[in-house]
Amino acid sequence: MPDTSQYLAGRTLILVSNREPYEHTFEPGSAAVKVRRPPGGLVSALDPTMQCTRGTWVAWGSGTADRDTADAAGRIAVPPEKPAYTLRRVWLDDADIDGYYLGFANSALWPLCHMLLQHYDMRQEYWERYVAVNARFADAAADEARRAPNAPVVWVQDYHFALVSAMLRERLATERRPIFLHQFWHIPFPPPDILRLLPTAAYSGVMRGLLGNDLVEFHTERYAQNFLDCVDEFVPESRVSRDARRVRLGDREIHVGVFPISIDAEHYESLARAPEGAAKAAELRTKYAADGACLGVSVDRVDYTKGIPERLRALDQLWTEAPELRRKLTFVVVATPSRSELRSYKTLEEEVVAGVKAINERFGDEHWTPIVLINENVDAAGLASIYRAGDVCLVSSLQDGMNLVAKEYIACNVDEQGVLVLSRFTGAAAEIDDAILINPFNVDGVVAGLRRAVTMPREERRARMQRMRRQLRRATIFDWLDAILARVDELASPPQEIRGPAERTPLAPAESSAA
Ligand code: ADP
Ligand code: F6P
Numbered sequence: 001m002p003d004t005s006q007y008l009a010g011r012t013l014i015l016v017s018n019r020e021p022y023e024h025t026f027e028p029g030s031a032a033v034k035v036r037r038p039p040g041g042l043v044s045a046l047d048p049t050m051q052c053t054r055g056t057w058v059a060w061g062s063g064t065a066d067r068d069t070a071d072a073a074g075r076i077a078v079p080p081e082k083p084a085y086t087l088r089r090v091w092l093d094d095a096d097i098d099g100y101y102l103g104f105a106n107s108a109l110w111p112l113c114h115m116l117l118q119h120y121d122m123r124q125e126y127w128e129r130y131v132a133v134n135a136r137f138a139d140a141a142a143d144e145a146r147r148a149p150n151a152p153v154v155w156v157q158d159y160h161f162a163l164v165s166a167m168l169r170e171r172l173a174t175e176r177r178p179i180f181l182h183q184f185w186h187i188p189f190p191p192p193d194i195l196r197l198l199p200t201a202a203y204s205g206v207m208r209g210l211l212g213n214d215l216v217e218f219h220t221e222r223y224a225q226n227f228l229d230c231v232d233e234f235v236p237e238s239r240v241s242r243d244a245r246r247v248r249l250g251d252r253e254i255h256v257g258v259f260p261i262s263i264d265a266e267h268y269e270s271l272a273r274a275p276e277g278a279a280k281a282a283e284l285r286t287k288y289a290a291d292g293a294c295l296g297v298s299v300d301r302v303d304y305t306k307g308i309p310e311r312l313r314a315l316d317q318l319w320t321e322a323p324e325l326r327r328k329l330t331f332v333v334v335a336t337p338s339r340s341e342l343r344s345y346k347t348l349e350e351e352v353v354a355g356v357k358a359i360n361e362r363f364g365d366e367h368w369t370p371i372v373l374i375n376e377n378v379d380a381a382g383l384a385s386i387y388r389a390g391d392v393c394l395v396s397s398l399q400d401g402m403n404l405v406a407k408e409y410i411a412c413n414v415d416e417q418g419v420l421v422l423s424r425f426t427g428a429a430a431e432i433d434d435a436i437l438i439n440p441f442n443v444d445g446v447v448a449g450l451r452r453a454v455t456m457p458r459e460e461r462r463a464r465m466q467r468m469r470r471q472l473r474r475a476t477i478f479d480w481l482d483a484i485l486a487r488v489d490e491l492a493s494p495p496q497e498i499r500g501p502a503e504r505t506p507l508a509p510a511e512s513s514a515a
């Protein structure tokens with residue numbers, strides 16, 4: 001990974017995210033503690049950065065042994081085997097998790113930002129909890145900022161914490177130390193007509209909360225422009241420059257940036273090339289794609305944004321319309337349960353299992369199972385071999401901030417024979433030029449895309465995959481991190497002073513009136 005420490009010289013990085021980088025849990029039925037490092041690109045990219053900058057990571061202490069391993073303030077030095085930075089855990093009780101995480105974040109903001117309104121469920125208590133939990137994270141981050149040996153740069157992650165930066169700015173208003181606040185919004189940002197489905201206090205609070213940052217980052221130009229449209233509409237005292245992607249609010253300037261996230265492409269490629277990865281991929285092909293047959297793959301959390309029922313409908317139609325593809329095309333569908341406490345997710349899990357069963361009963365026989373469903377967690381090495389084995393990878397998201405699965409498939413396609421069939425409603429589609437783009441709402445179009453993928457000539461497949469791989473190598477997670485830190489460095493120097501309350505435009509989400 002490139003050396004990013006150059007950008008944070010003389011500054012202390014304080015990261016705020018919902019998920020923590022190290023989770024301590026008790027082994028079932030025993031007092032033995034085990035450390036888990038949650039999988040995912042963000043943790044693997046940011047953990048080394050935190051280790052070299054020796055900053056602080058503020059996150060929800062979600063592990064059963066987290067309290068027993070941290071001090072009274074929730075602090076613990078990590079990585080456990082070679083401490084390099086501080087993890088500051090924030091404690092949430094069941095009511096917080098219900099209202100803040102399952103409620104406002106995942107039942108209100110998540111469906112609205114993905115524009116899937118049928119899943120939108122808003123309650124006043126969700127918003128109140130979200131405000132309260134954001135305030136607790138702001139308290140923890142403020143405490144860490146005061147403890148920081150150098151001028152703090154606070155980097156807030158995602159839609160769980162729309163209010164943290166504005167709250168933090170208030171808490172540190174009397175501090176004379178320079179501070180820079182920025183936030184990455186990892187999911188789509190909706191246009192004003194969708195955001196206004198929130199109660200007034202909530203949409204106004206979210207917008208004013210995000211404007212507490214000096215820089216707000218998105219994956220695509222479209223999300224950035226939607227954000228600026230929402231600022232224009234919901235924060236009337238602001239002045240928006242769309243071309244410059246800048247907002248003027250009182251005497252402050254808020255910058256908006258576009259930074260498409262990526263993956264550690266080399267790491268995925270090495271997993272796919274490793275002897276075990278290659279052997280597992282060969283085994284999958286022998287089992288499901290012998291004698292020149294084709295193997296399709298898909299990998300998602302079971303989430304209604306991923307278009308899994310739509311994908312099953314398309315496969316059903318494909319095998320109906322093209323009987324010659326029966327026994328010639330098998331699909332491995334990795335679909336791991338997620339957020340199962342929410343009824344819409346639980347129902348979807350059942351729908352996926354039933355949908356796969358119905359298709360297998362309709363088209364399968366004792367020698368052939370059309371869809372192989374893997375509904376448990378698969379580690380990165382296991383995924384790499386599935387990606388390597390796949391002739392076709394189908395990403396059918398109805399909306400998706402980026403979709404890293406598409407990039408992981410490209411990285412693992414070391415034989416350069418795979419075809420990516422990609423929903424045009426993913427952030428990845430704005431970036432990847434050589435995928436077959438589909439509209440998952442149009443089942444005929446998905447079927448046509450799949451037919452094109454399975455019949456694509458070898459040379460075209462190779463040429464497209466080679467171009468996608470070259471493009472990916474030029475834009476990895478480290479390039480993403482590097483670009484953001486460089487922008488922060490540029491905007492934060494000379495260090496900006498925190499300004500006192502009298503000089504600022506009010507940014508107090510909790511105090512705005514309900515509607
Ligand atoms: P999201 O952030 O909405 O889950 P992405 O596709 O952007 O969607 O990222 C998902 C990440 O989680 C990827 O790194 C992917 O490998 C991993 N992942 C997704 N589904 C599974 C699964 N079923 N089992 C294991 N890992 C998964
Ligand atoms: O990409 C959006 C996101 O919410 C991430 O922040 C998160 O890690 C991932 O989806 C999985 O969701 P959760 O953390 O709710 O399990």
